[in-house]
Amino acid sequence: MSTVERAAPPAPPRRRSSRSRQRLGYLPYLLPGLIAFTVVILIPFAMNIWYSLHKWKGGNAPLRWYGLGNYTDLLADEQFWTSFRNSIAMILAMVVVPTLLGLLLATTLFDVLGKRFGPRVASVLRATYYLPQILPVAVAGVLWNWILNSQTGAVNVLLREIGVANPPNWLGSTDTALPTVMLVLIWIQIGYPVVIFMSALQRVDPELYEAAELDGAGWWHRFRAITIPQIKPETFVITLTCTVAALKVFGPIYVLTRGGPESSTLVPSYYSYLNFFDKSKVGYGAAIANVLTVLIILVAVVIMVLQARSARREEAGR
Amino acid sequence: MATPIETLPAAGAPGTALDGGRPPRAPRTRATDVDRRHRRGASRWFVLAGAVLVAVIMLVPFAIMVLNAFKAPADYSQNGPLSWPVSLYTDGLVxxxxxxxxxxxxxxxxxxxxxxxxxxxxxxxxxxxxxxxxxxxxxxxxxxxxxxxxxxxxxxxxxxxxxxxxxxxxxxxxxxxxxxxxxxxxxxxxxxxxxxxxxxxxxxxxxxxxxxxxxxxxxxxxxxxxxxxxxxxxxxxxxxxxxxxxxxxxxxxxxxxxxxxxxxxxxxxxxxxxxxxxxxxxxxxxxxxxxxxxxxxxxxxxxxxxxxxxx
The missing domain is CATH 1.10.3720.10 (MetI-like)
Structure with a gap:
């Protein structure tokens, strides 16, 4: 803790003591936040770790000590591994595809449409892409659940109309459920990188492009040599926030498939919820949630370290 | 901004830079010949069409939702999700x-x-x-x-x-x-x-x-x-x-x-x-x-x- 303070330039002793007394005066302002944080986040988190070391049916049932048993059980649990494998699919659908597609759309809007058809066209299109982002995700999910319903859903009614005898049971069959959920997630997610990348592109100094143009660099060359490095901070932010969101995803799974069929769309957060409230295996659910937490923090730290390193390299290169 | 430059290779770039008497903001929209072909010809309309297509895909679920929120169940099973409602049906909403x-x-x-x-x-x-x-x-x-x-x-x-x-x-x-x-x-x-x-x-x-x-x-x-x-x-x-x-x-x-x-x-x-x-x-x-x-x-x-x- 004190390392942070030591970094400050040394001050004469009298001033220093008066300043630290002054700093103490600010503590009352921090107190409500710290107390609330402790009660709502730290204590429940600690309790969750405690639960995960027990077998417990929840409520008034007795807690039975189980040590690390829940965690070793997880290792042998096929569904647990399925849920984390599906997390990779979630990352593909919520991070990789939206970021690449979002970058493509943002540069198209900014570079071509904004300049050739006017900023209004670009901003209307941007707002359209962003629309699914503002909806409660559960509401969007309920809508898609109906659209994709095998019997009465819009897609299959339409397919039957044009003569497809046996349209797929999109969300109800093990072959199609995961890809279908992924498509819905891409639809939900795409607007976020578009908006952030567009504001990033506005930040880039146009003189850089002019200089490159004078050197005869083509569009693709400029895109790779100027745009990509310049918007790196935003790319990191998108990667970080979307990866965390993809690992945590719950709402869309709950309203679209409830993890089914046959666990083909099961994700860790839903699996933990299932154990807490459906199977009454509270200790086991707590263990899943803890593993998920460790994974999220690991991934977040890795991304933040990469970001810091890339920023430092840039600083050194200058 | 004449089109002939399009056919010239890299020579276009210095040409644009020396093009005198332009307003100060112009360089932003100036482009190399490669771009110019890209943006000024018919291809910019293709780009627009592509971007609009994505927007339509984003909006289709909303359109389907609005159409079918006011369509009677019988109408829906007969005419499908894309038809205009035969009559305004508000029972679903109610x-x-x-x-x-x-x-x-x-x-x-x-x-x-x-x-x-x-x-x-x-x-x-x-x-x-x-x-x-x-x-x-x-x-x-x-x-x-x-x-x-x-x-x-x-x-x-x-x-x-x-x-x-x-x-x-x-x-x-x-x-x-x-x-x-x-x-x-x-x-x-x-x-x-x-x-x-x-x-x-x-x-x-x-x-x-x-x-x-x-x-x-x-x-x-x-x-x-x-x-x-x-x-x-x-x-x-x-x-x-x-x-x-x-x-x-x-x-x-x-x-x-x-x-x-x-x-x-x-x-x-x-x-x-x-x-x-x-x-x-x-x-x-x-x-x-x-x-x-x-x-x-x-x-x-x-x-x-x-x-x-x-x-």
């Missing part, structure tokens, strides 16, 4: 409205989100004042802790919180959700605001202290007015984030009377009453409030998303 008691859900959502937004911002401001202006010891650790807390999956907190709420008599009570989200949102707000307040002009603070203003007065008469724009962005963000929350309200609010709009809609899934028009009408009225906020706060929001990204 069914949904009455079944979930929509006005009550609307009030619940507004009450929970509004209270969280206000409390969350006040709590963020107080903490950030101590961390950013007061430079309390160990602030880096506290801010990092808050930031990490924001990344926690809610599953890791929900069962203990559920137990605690029952013990203090807040089970199925909206206050449990309000308290939880106030803290979760304030964790992010504190992180954001303390970096904003960390760069607060010291001259203003010194002037205030020379005038004999204490910490409390400095906060409200010097700091608050300066950061008010940021606070208003935070209020809107907290409101919308809380509005869209699903997991914790789903667990904590167990009866119809306390539920928020997304939870009420989702819990009707699979209900026999939910035929096509009712489902669509339900989705439609459930998303209208979100769309209204978006239209009202669009400018603030896009500015805020950007601010959040670079921070």
């Amino acid at each position: 069914n949904f409205w009455e079944r979930v008691n929509f006005p009550e859900k609307l009030v619940n959502s507004i009450w929970i989100s509004g209270t969280v937004a206000v409390f969350g911002v006040v709590l963020s401001l107080l903490s950030a004042y101590a961390l950013g202006v007061g430079r309390v010891r160990g602030r880096m650790w506290i801010v990092t802790l808050f930031l990490l807390a924001n990344m926690l999956p809610q599953e890791v907190l929900v069962y203990p919180l559920f137990q605690m709420a029952q013990e203090v008599g807040l089970s199925n009570n909206q206050w449990s959700v309000i308290i939880i989200f106030t803290v979760i949102q304030a964790a992010f707000g504190t992180y954001l605001l303390s970096s904003v307040l960390g760069t607060f002009p010291p001259a203003l603070l010194e002037a205030a202290s020379l005038d004999g203003a204490g910490r409390w007065r400095t906060l409200w008469s010097i700091v608050y007015p300066v950061v008010r724009p940021t606070l208003s962005v935070l209020v809107i963000f907290f409101f919308i984030w809380t509005w869209n929350e699903f997991f914790i309200p789903l667990v904590m609010l167990t009866t119809n009377a306390t539920q928020t709009i997304p939870v009420a809609l989702a819990s009707l899934q699979g209900d026999r009453m939910m035929d096509a028009p009712t489902t669509n009408a339900g989705a439609l009225v459930s998303m209208i409030p979100a769309i209204v906020f978006f239209l009202i706060f669009q400018r603030t929001l896009t500015r805020g998303i950007t601010a959040g990204a670079v921070k």
